[in-house]
Amino acid sequence: MADFEVPELKETVEIPKYVDGVMAHSAPYKAKPQFQEALGFPGELMENWQQVALEKMTDLRTRYRSFQVYLDACVKCGACTDKCHYYIGTADPKNMPVARQDLLRKVYRRYFTFAGKYFPKLVGAVDLTKEVLDDWYSYYHQCSQCRRCSVYCPYGIDTAEISMAAREIMDSVGIL
Amino acid sequence: MSALSVSYAILFYFATAILVGGLFYKIRQYWRTPAPLKIATTPAPVTQTGVVLRMAREVVLFASLFKSNKWIWIFGWMFHVSLLLIVLRHFRYFVDNTSMIWFWVPLIQPFGKYAAFTMIIGLAGLWTRRILVDRVRYISSPSDHLMLALLISIASSGAMMKFVSHTDIVHVKAFISGLLTFNIQPLPEDPLLLIHLGLVATLMIIFPISKLLHAPGIFFSPTRNQIDNPREKRHLAPWAAELEAEKAK
Ligand code: HEM
Ligand code: SF4
Ligand code: SF4
Numbered sequence: 001m002a003d004f005e006v007p008e009l010k011e012t013v014e015i016p017k018y019v020d021g022v023m024a025h026s027a028p029y030k031a032k033p034q035f036q037e038a039l040g041f042p043g044e045l046m047e048n049w050q051q052v053a054l055e056k057m058t059d060l061r062t063r064y065r066s067f068q069v070y071l072d073a074c075v076k077c078g079a080c081t082d083k084c085h086y087y088i089g090t091a092d093p094k095n096m097p098v099a100r101q102d103l104l105r106k107v108y109r110r111y112f113t114f115a116g117k118y119f120p121k122l123v124g125a126v127d128l129t130k131e132v133l134d135d136w137y138s139y140y141h142q143c144s145q146c147r148r149c150s151v152y153c154p155y156g157i158d159t160a161e162i163s164m165a166a167r168e169i170m171d172s173v174g175i176l
Numbered sequence: 177m178s179a180l181s182v183s184y185a186i187l188f189y190f191a192t193a194i195l196v197g198g199l200f201y202k203i204r205q206y207w208r209t210p211a212p213l214k215i216a217t218t219p220a221p222v223t224q225t226g227v228v229l230r231m232a233r234e235v236v237l238f239a240s241l242f243k244s245n246k247w248i249w250i251f252g253w254m255f256h257v258s259l260l261l262i263v264l265r266h267f268r269y270f271v272d273n274t275s276m277i278w279f280w281v282p283l284i285q286p287f288g289k290y291a292a293f294t295m296i297i298g299l300a301g302l303w304t305r306r307i308l309v310d311r312v313r314y315i316s317s318p319s320d321h322l323m324l325a326l327l328i329s330i331a332s333s334g335a336m337m338k339f340v341s342h343t344d345i346v347h348v349k350a351f352i353s354g355l356l357t358f359n360i361q362p363l364p365e366d367p368l369l370l371i372h373l374g375l376v377a378t379l380m381i382i383f384p385i386s387k388l389l390h391a392p393g394i395f396f397s398p399t400r401n402q403i404d405n406p407r408e409k410r411h412l413a414p415w416a417a418e419l420e421a422e423k424a425k
Binding site: 015061065068069072074080081098102114147152153154156 | 202206209211212241243245248302309315318322382387389393413
């Protein structure tokens with residue numbers, strides 16, 4: 001068990017200061033390969049999973065306008081940062097809706113945008129590594145897809161759309 | 177013609193091509209991508225008119241942002257309204273003021289003039305939040321800071337030319353009219369003006385490859401632009417309809 005402080009319940013919600021990585025350990029158990037295969041998924045992390053994941057991302061971007069627009073439009077205004085109950089309850093910064101989206105957005109930027117291809121550091125773009133994939137598995141399963149954050153975002157960016165896409169990408173490379 | 181005037185003319189043609197071409201490409205991409213899910217955030221309007229009103233509330237008043245954070249709203253709204261006034265004020269360099277349809281250009285001048293200050297205050301407020309609020313600092317990358325620096329520099333260099341050291345705007349207008357008629361005219365060699373114009377060209381170039389895509393993006397956001405009528409009218413994207421047809425076979 002990780003060190004974890006249960007927040008005290010007060011009259012009004014207090015927004016905690018963030019504490020890096022407190023929920024990084026939390027992730028669901030992976031489904032057995034035979035159950036995954038029965039659903040048409042590879043069942044185990046594939047050899048060329050990066051390539052398959054990026055292809056899946058493009059497939060989803062061209063089929064879901066929400067996904068494409070939301071990857072581009074966020075201005076990092078911070079209005080959603082205190083709106084997710086998983087952030088308020090855990091203080092893990094990757095549970096802030098915008099940071100949850102960024103786990104995927106920084107990969108999108110790295111491979112599919114001019115700025116991310118040529119100036120990755122400037123726009124916070126990163127390569128799709130195993131660590132990034134582990135973060136996806138952990139934090140995209142800590143979103144209940146309640147869509148509360150979408151109510152508050154000035155562009156209605158819906159983190160549920162992003163975490164749905166992320167889970168679909170993960171299914172397709174064999175980590176369901 | 178001086179090499180400087182020619183380079184600035186080329187720079188502006190290039191920047192305009194990137195801005196227009198880039199926005200055209202992104203808007204076409206958003207337009208053509210299907211939106212298969214009915215996901216309007218409730219309570220959502222149930223008529224087309226309602227959707228237009230909702231979008232207007234979001235674009236003009238930043239309604240959702242108002243619900244979510246008053247500080248970001250105050251600074252952000254102040255900055256955007258000032259930016260709009262300033263852009264409208266700049267029409268005086270582009271249009272023929274003898275024509276009737278531009279009657280509002282002289283009227284807006286005083287508002288645009290002082291909007292420089294509210295724009296800088298708004299941007300400074302947003303930047304302060306970005307540095308001081310731990311959560312916002314966490315989500316910021318260097319580009320988010322640079323974007324604010326760029327806009328503040330544009331606004332300050334512009335305000336300097338208005339309130340401190342005037343530039344020769346008659347020749348500026350001649351230069352811009354020249355650009356519009358592909359007949360390059362000399363540009364005054366005032367350092368402030370050169371900085372101001374250089375930064376504006378930079379902003380135009382990065383517009384379609386940065387988060388400034390929020391401006392066209394907001395109009396395509398399915399949570400905000402959909403009518404809430406999933407029971408009355410079945411919502412089916414073309415690719416979903418194909419899947420369904422295949423299944424029925
Ligand atoms: C349809 C037009 C537009 C709408 C509805 C819109 C709306 C918004 C909203 C709601 C925000 C978040 C709040 C804030 O941080 O201010 C924002 C942020 C921002 N907007 Fe716009 N905007 C529009 C056009 C533009 C244009 C034309 C520019 C610049 C040339 C611009 C530059 C910015 C910047 C730099 C930010 C981020 C501020 C920060 O770093 O905190 N916007 N916009
Ligand atoms: S409220 Fe929307 S635009 Fe602002 S940081 Fe969150 S997701 Fe991005
Ligand atoms: S949709 Fe996910 S990220 Fe958004 S508030 Fe709900 S749980 Fe948090």
